[in-house]
Amino acid sequence: MSLNSSYADIHALPDVIPLFPLTGAVLLPRGELPLNIFEPRYIEMVDHAMRGARLIGMIQPLPSGNGAAAPPLFQVGCAGRLTRFSETGDGRYLITLTGIARFRTVEELDAGTPYRQFRVSYDAFQADLLPGAGENAVDREAVVSMLRSFAECSKLEIDWASIDAAPTETLVNALAMMSPFGANEKQALVEAIDLKARAETLIALTRLDMAQRDGERQQWH
Missing domain, CATH: 2.30.130.40 (LON domain-like)
Structure with missing residues (x-):
């Protein structure tokens, strides 16, 4: 805006x-x-x-x-x-x-x-x-790949055209704000020193969340 x-x-x-x-x-x-x-x-x-x-x-x-x-x-x-x-x-x-x-x-x-x-x-x-500060340092492909895996795991429908069109800063910050993590994890995203660190933290937290869900599913089988 x-x-x-x-x-x-x-x-x-x-x-x-x-x-x-x-x-x-x-x-x-x-x-x-x-x-x-x-x-x-x-x-x-x-x-x-x-x-x-x-x-x-x-x-x-x-x-x-x-x-x-x-x-x-x-x-x-x-x-x-x-x-x-x-x-x-x-x-x-x-x-x-x-x-x-x-x-x-x-x-x-x-x-x-x-x-x-x-x-x-x-x-x-x-x-x-500074709008877009640090965008060039972000591994955007890794962020999108993480989102695809999370969407598949959570059975979410994603408007991928909007994802592709979003600036990297907008994408990373929006995903961080909407993430379903607890208070400490979300605070880690807020306090990340720059956009690259926030993207890396988001990827790590999401992978951990998916691994925990997978472990819980295996316990019930």
């Missing part, structure tokens, strides 16, 4: 943003994440974002803290710009966040809001602002 506001430098991004902790929901640069917002505190968070920089940080809670009112969080998330917004008529918002750049949390602020706000640093992720 093309943005009305572009960010040429990480210093153009606000260093204080609201965070939306959600297990299994990860965002990556230029990826699109649709969200159904219904909790009052997050309705207020969206209202706040719409009045300001329209940025919300997606981040995962640590698995050990699930269920806590303010669970500890992984340190790395991704800031997304609110690019689609609609009201449902029953008190919910349907929004889409488009990934801008990853961040590392610095400190949580006592902001007095029902949603959490953090000071963050984008310093380690300057390259996130």
Whole structure:
């Protein structure tokens, strides 16, 4: 998606943003994440974002803290710009966040809001602002081969024409965001240093997942 506001430098991004902790929901640069917002505190968070920089940080809670009112969080998330917004008529918002750049949390602020706000640093992720950065280093054939094997194993129907037409960055990041892995595995994809490392991590995790499924099937025969 093309943005009305572009960010040429990480210093153009606000260093204080609201965070939306959600297990299994990860965002990556230029990826699109649709969200159904219904909790009052997050309705207020969206209202706040719409009045300001329209940025919300997606981040995962640590698995050990699930269920806590303010669970500890992984340190790395991704800031997304609110690019689609609609009201449902029953008190919910349907929004889409488009990934801008990853961040590392610095400190949580006592902001007095029902949603959490953090000071963050984008310093380690300057390259996130460059569309297609690192694409040439990715073994695209290996990624597509992995996807074919996973689709066959999971009996999924894939629009291969769309896969072939997708830029490598779009393909890798979309697959990482949609992957069915647990919180720790998805966090490894978020924290991968570059696109090549993310693609390699995605392939390794998928192969492990398929091997585990195959082992479970053999146990039942």
